[in-house]
Amino acid sequence: MTIRAVVFDFGGVLFDWNPQHLYRKLIADEQERQWFLDNICTQAWNTEQDAGRTLAEATRHLIEQHPEYQSLIQAYYERWHEMLRGELPEGVEILTALHQAKMPLFGLTNWSAETFPYAREHYPFLQFFRDIVVSGQLKLIKPDPAIYHASLAQVRAHLPDVQPGEVVFIDDVAGNVEAAVALGWQGIHHVSAERTSAHLRRLGVGF
Template sequence: MTIRAVVFDFGGVLFDWSPQHLYRKLIADDAKRQWFLDNICTQAWNTEQDAGRTLAEATDTLIDQHPEYKTLIQAYYERWHEMLRGELADGVAILKALHKAEMPLFGLTNWSAETFPYARAHYPFLKLFRNIVVSGELKLIKPDPAIYRASLDQVRAHLPDIQPSEVVFIDDVAGNTEAAIALGWQGIHHVSAERTAARLRALGVAFNVPTFP
């Protein structure tokens, strides 16, 4: 087997992103904070923005439904950058090692088109990717097969004859890697940098595995 390109998910693999990072500052009580994130500013609501809904529409709609939480709802996107704590060093170390080994690298992320420019501006390692497919820009979202096809089209813009089986996709959500596998890709469910690096080597990817703390 020959792997000719690696496609990375971002959140949970390369980025430490969580609404908890912001809302710990706004709701001190753990139970009340978790209730708010489970019932008001939910992951399902945020996913709608990753799929292309504007932040303004999302915020206004939710405030209409829950006016008593207006200030907390507004904070979600006004202070969104505080949810992005930073890079995950182990995942980025794998990325950089693959780049050093001259492996073509691509990104495929569920991310709002309006917030992703912040990441581009503040995280230089994103320049290592030949192309990044952002769900909010396409208005498609993982695990929809259409977004994987769009990603493969971008890979083929650089490697025209590549086959799906020669692409490996790394994601921290098992359902997203399973969707890639169903389309003929190789898939790695990322649970730790050590396991991901070992799986890459098992797939025949030659690179110097970083030392993880």
């Protein structure tokens, strides 16, 4: 089956986002820093914002639970842009090559609706996407099947007769890829740009 559209995850594929980039500046001791990120400002807590909770509510709620860490908690979103070190060049190179080859491109990202505008403003390669599903805007999050249905509907707004098997989804989280494959999509677990490029070519994508 011919691939007619490619859907990209963003973090870990196109963007180098990591709370460590900020908290190395705030907590010098590595073990203390890791403990804070594992137990206070956790990935699970951040994911709730990706699913639609406001940054203000999330910050207030966490400070109520851990008032002794107020300044470190507040820094998470006040200085959020310092966690976004920049683009991942090899992933963006694949994206650019596909764009130049006229492949229809779409985004499907777990990202807060409040922080995503910063990425749009600062990273011109996002203009390559015909459309982007942002989890925080829909209040849905991968790997919920509903967000993949929303993404496919977005693709079909441009390619009305496209079938799930004609869409390939690239994500660095294996469980998110498995969820797409369970719905009939093609899936690529992004481990390296080299392997992703090779997998795309095995699927018949020329770029």
